[in-house]
Amino acid sequence: MDEIQMEPVVSSNIKAIGFDAKNGIIRVSFLSGGTYDAPGATQADYDLFKSAKSHGQHFNKILKKAFVWGKTEKKG
Numbered sequence: 001m002d003e004i005q006m007e008p009v010v011s012s013n014i015k016a017i018g019f020d021a022k023n024g025i026i027r028v029s030f031l032s033g034g035t036y037d038a039p040g041a042t043q044a045d046y047d048l049f050k051s052a053k054s055h056g057q058h059f060n061k062i063l064k065k066a067f068v069w070g071k072t073e074k075k076g
Contacts, residue, residue: 013059019043
């Protein structure tokens with residue numbers, strides 16, 4: 001798998017977000033130190049997340065429930 005390019009975001013909970021379009025994976029790196037991947041995502045899922053007014057609220061209300069998240073050793 002190619003390295004996912006992470007983009008810093010302004011959030012009280014999330015440090016950076018990224019998307020692997022080839023493999024359909026959203027990656028979220030939290031300020032607390034954990035980094036998680038969600039396979040099965042689309043470009044549209046990521047675009048909505050990226051453009052959300054609040055990244056933390058979008059994650060908690062939509063993405064957290066929509067995908068199975070797994071912790072990764074990769075850093076954001």
